[in-house]
């Protein structure tokens with residue numbers, strides 16, 4: 001099975017978690033795109049979606065799937081999204097596509113967070129994938145210095161602006177052994193909007209694509 005076939009398989013498997021007559025949270029990235037295409041096949045069964053990025057909203061609308069502002073809905077039954085890394089505890093690194101802030105907001109609101117990923121994303125500990133941090137532009141240098149004090153090596157994502165008008169620092173060379181603690185430490189740096197650690201609110205379920213089929217981790 002190719003990596004895309006594994007992504008396709010987990011996207012199909014995630015449809016099982018879609019609750020009829022509710023609002024579905026939809027993530028961002030290539031795996032989430034496979035899910036959007038699957039969701040289109042059953043679009044009549046849901047009330048609509050909240051998207052974690054402009055790009056996903058456009059793809060959903062392209063399929064004729066209603067997309068709502070988060071402030072216009074009462075709740076989200078389930079959030080389906082990919083990840084850049086996951087541990088077996090379902091702690092995640094996200095934000096490779098730069099949508100981490102809206103992803104974290106939608107995950108916070110959702111009753112259930114189902115992560116979909118191919119097996120390359122499963123890791124023993126987080127940090128090999130550079131950790132994305134969304135930062136208010138004027139605080140970029142200050143935040144970078146604070147991250148260096150915490151042991152990371154921040155690199156500005158050149159030529160990239162988030163949907164919220166901010167910049168991303170990708171932090172290299174971190175072996176993240178205490179993701180919840182680091183998530184809180186990063187949140188406490190003035191000028192940080194969001195960091196890509198999803199440990200305080202991990203996924204509830206990970207659907208992992210393998211050459212033998214989809215494995216479910218809870």
Ligand code: 5RP
Nearest residue numbers: 029030031082095096097099
């Ligand atoms: C976007 C994300 C994505 O979920 C993450 O980058 C995984 O993307 P892909 O499914 O393309 O591997 O966090 O901000």
